[in-house]
Amino acid sequence: MASLHRTSVQIGFIVLIASAMFVPQSNAETIAIIGTGDVAGALGPEFAELGHDIVYGSRDPHRDTVKALVERTGGSAYATTPSESVVGADIVVLAVPGALVEAITLSLGDLSGKIIIDPTNYFTAHSDGMPMMAGTTSNGEIIQAAAPDAFVVKAFSTLNWQTMVDPDSAGGPVSVPLVGNSVDAKATVAALAEGMGLDAIDLGPIRYARHVEGMLIVWINANFYGGTGFEYHLRKVAVD
Numbered sequence: 001m002a003s004l005h006r007t008s009v010q011i012g013f014i015v016l017i018a019s020a021m022f023v024p025q026s027n028a029e030t031i032a033i034i035g036t037g038d039v040a041g042a043l044g045p046e047f048a049e050l051g052h053d054i055v056y057g058s059r060d061p062h063r064d065t066v067k068a069l070v071e072r073t074g075g076s077a078y079a080t081t082p083s084e085s086v087v088g089a090d091i092v093v094l095a096v097p098g099a100l101v102e103a104i105t106l107s108l109g110d111l112s113g114k115i116i117i118d119p120t121n122y123f124t125a126h127s128d129g130m131p132m133m134a135g136t137t138s139n140g141e142i143i144q145a146a147a148p149d150a151f152v153v154k155a156f157s158t159l160n161w162q163t164m165v166d167p168d169s170a171g172g173p174v175s176v177p178l179v180g181n182s183v184d185a186k187a188t189v190a191a192l193a194e195g196m197g198l199d200a201i202d203l204g205p206i207r208y209a210r211h212v213e214g215m216l217i218v219w220i221n222a223n224f225y226g227g228t229g230f231e232y233h234l235r236k237v238a239v240d
């Protein structure tokens with residue numbers, strides 16, 4: 001009887017281990033995307049396609065354009081207010097005007113422990129009309145200071161939204177520079193970028209965000225002095 005009992009316990013244990021081994025493991029994250037414009041409309045559906053749950057944070061979640069974006073995103077996507085959208089989120093994307101990142105970050109409540117993806121750019125006009133960086137630091141650093149216990153990763157600011165949804169249009173691999181203080185957070189964002197068909201390159205801590213954001217000035221200035229404009233893509237060099 002004792003051996004029969006032991007056998008049942010052992011079998012039960014084996015069944016438990018076996019079922020744990022075969023339960024499909026979900027890596028789905030809940031991603032709040034603040035804003036519903038071009039960048040939100042590119043990243044939201046891409047992240048949803050990777051199996052993540054998307055919540056849009058909009059000033060007007062009932063607007064027809066927001067409803068259309070939710071429908072296009074599919075899956076479990078829905079829209080609500082910005083502060084509601086971040087409540088259960090693992091990752092928050094600030095797809096908002098660059099001038100507003102500090103105010104919007106502060107308005108979202110406690111973001112401790114969350115990854116914040118910052119794709120923003122922010123420039124203004126110099127007195128001679130040429131574009132210039134609007135601040136002396138960077139939006140990445142401003143967001144990190146506004147949410148000190150969150151893990152800010154600057155990403156996706158160096159490519160336009162069309163390339164985000166169609167990396168092949170660049171005629172070859174496109175690399176996305178990542179800067180942030182958390183190696184783990186950058187690995188999570190790298191996985192998202194690579195899932196979209198982009199490469200990710202780690203350029204160091206968040207203090208380098210100002211250099212990544214400054215790349216926009218290179219692009220805009222090409223349109224001055226009679227320039228015809230150009231597109232650029234960062235691309236890893238193949239190493240044998």
Ligand SMILES: NC(=O)c1ccc[n+]([C@@H]2O[C@H](COP(=O)([O-])OP(=O)(O)OC[C@H]3O[C@@H](n4cnc5c(N)ncnc54)[C@H](OP(=O)(O)O)[C@@H]3O)[C@@H](O)[C@H]2O)c1
Binds near residue numbers: 036159
């Ligand atoms: N467009 C690109 O190809 C591209 C590429 C890389 C980086 N970026 C940068 O990414 C950020 C977002 O760009 P985007 O092109 O997606 O901008 P956008 O089309 O203008 O969308 C910005 C979104 O921010 C939300 N928002 C919140 N407060 C706002 C306010 N006071 N005024 C206006 N909008 C407000 C709006 O969503 P609700 O109305 O739903 O609240 C709006 O849809 C910018 O910093 C931009 O420089 C853009």
